[in-house]
Amino acid sequence: MALKFLLVDDDPHSFELIRFxxxxxxxxxxxxxxxxxxxxxxxxxxxxxxxxxxxxPEVDGFSVLKAINNDDTFSGLPILILTSxxxxxxxxxxxxxxxxxxxxxxxxxxxxxxxxxxxxxxxxTKQGSAENPxxxxxxxxxxxxxxxPLKMSGIDMDFLYLQGTRKIESGSVVAGLNFSxxxxxxxxxxxxxxxxxxxxxxxxxxxxxxLSHCSREEKMKILNxxxxxx
Amino acid sequence: MAQIETINKEKFNxxxxxxxxxxxxxxxxxxxxxxxxxxxFERVCKAGKHExxxxxxxxxxxxxxxxGASALLQEMESLELAAKEKREVKELMxxxxxxxxxxxxxxxxxxxxxxxxx
Numbered sequence: 276m277a278l279k280f281l282l283v284d285d286d287p288h289s290f291e292l293i294r295f296x297x298x299x300x301x302x303x304x305x306x307x308x309x310x311x312x313x314x315x316x317x318x319x320x321x322x323x324x325x326x327x328x329x330x331x332p333e334v335d336g337f338s339v340l341k342a343i344n345n346d347d348t349f350s351g352l353p354i355l356i357l358t359s360x361x362x363x364x365x366x367x368x369x370x371x372x373x374x375x376x377x378x379x380x381x382x383x384x385x386x387x388x389x390x391x392x393x394x395x396x397x398x399x400t401k402q403g404s405a406e407n408p409x410x411x412x413x414x415x416x417x418x419x420x421x422x423x424p425l426k427m428s429g430i431d432m433d434f435l436y437l438q439g440t441r442k443i444e445s446g447s448v449v450a451g452l453n454f455s456x457x458x459x460x461x462x463x464x465x466x467x468x469x470x471x472x473x474x475x476x477x478x479x480x481x482x483x484x485x486l487s488h489c490s491r492e493e494k495m496k497i498l499n500x501x502x503x504x505x
Numbered sequence: 506m507a508q509i510e511t512i513n514k515e516k517f518n519x520x521x522x523x524x525x526x527x528x529x530x531x532x533x534x535x536x537x538x539x540x541x542x543x544x545x546f547e548r549v550c551k552a553g554k555h556e557x558x559x560x561x562x563x564x565x566x567x568x569x570x571x572x573g574a575s576a577l578l579q580e581m582e583s584l585e586l587a588a589k590e591k592r593e594v595k596e597l598m599x600x601x602x603x604x605x606x607x608x609x610x611x612x613x614x615x616x617x618x619x620x621x622x623x
Binding site (some may be wrong): 285286287288289291292295296330331332359380381383384 | 523524525528531534535538539541542556557560563564566567568570571
């Protein structure tokens with residue numbers, strides 16, 4: 276059965292290019308030229324991947340992301356951002372919406388295919404059909420200590436965002452956080468305090484952890500790592 | 506200051522040979538879209554609304570990158586910024602429209618040569 280991709284982008288050149296890049300793949304590509312139309316198509320169809328432009332008139336990509344985050348129906352939908360914006364501010368903003376990938380336009384065929392494969396394989400991982408991407412962390416609240424699976428979701432200059440399947444009390448301390456993927460970064464996450472734990476769809480919570488004790492250099496190292504992974 | 510070339514041949518060739526796999530028909534389709542977008546761009550320029558102008562310039566940047574249209578890309582970046590900052594855009598618009606037409610003309614010439622060679 277063909278995979279169903281939805282492309283939301285106001286630039287017909289991008290559509291024509293992506294259609295061409297995917298023509299030999301077992302993919303059914305639906306195209307919407309506005310954010311509004313994209314949201315309505317998303318609600319009608321069961322898509323395997325959303326390819327989303329950020330800069331669009333009226334309903335832009337960030338508004339689409341916001342609507343997706345506020346609607347449980349879209350929980351688990353893999354999202355790949357396609358944009359001409361390569362500045363850190365936009366990348367950070369998109370990462371904070373827990374998007375699965377970020378690609379600068381116009382992509383080359385190889386870049387697009389590689390990124391799509393990466394996003395889809397990480398999605399399969401999320402669904403539990405491959406290795407578990409979550410890291411077991413120790414979460415200490417006032418009342419108890421739990422071992423919880425958490426994974427990296429995003430970062431900005433003040434907070435690290437982790438994703439998990441259950442709510443964590445504000446003020447809890449995530450300790451012994453040792454992301455295997457962060458081995459190259461000489462950082463010791465001994466005490467990161469959870470400021471807020473927000474529900475983002477069915478069984479999906481994003482936890483906001485303060486990085487106030489990290490130096491600017493340490494934060495930049497983590498930020499660069501997150502951007503490379505996206 | 507050295508004049509920026511209308512089409513960067515190296516970038517164009519890389520796009521044509523690698524990304525669209527030397528497919529003449531695909532190049533023609535993309536060029537058709539690029540020419541249709543000129544009508545939209547001209548209409549937006551005539552209306553002169555900063556927000557629409559900013560969006561139109563942004564939208565055209567992908568095509569410029571793909572085709573290696575360096576001069577038009579530079580115009581689009583300047584005009585997008587001016588529209589974003591709500592500055593006077595008349596001169597920039599006029600120059601952009603002229604560079605756009607010149608770009609279309611060169612691309613059509615290149616397509617013609619590609620077709621003759623194949």
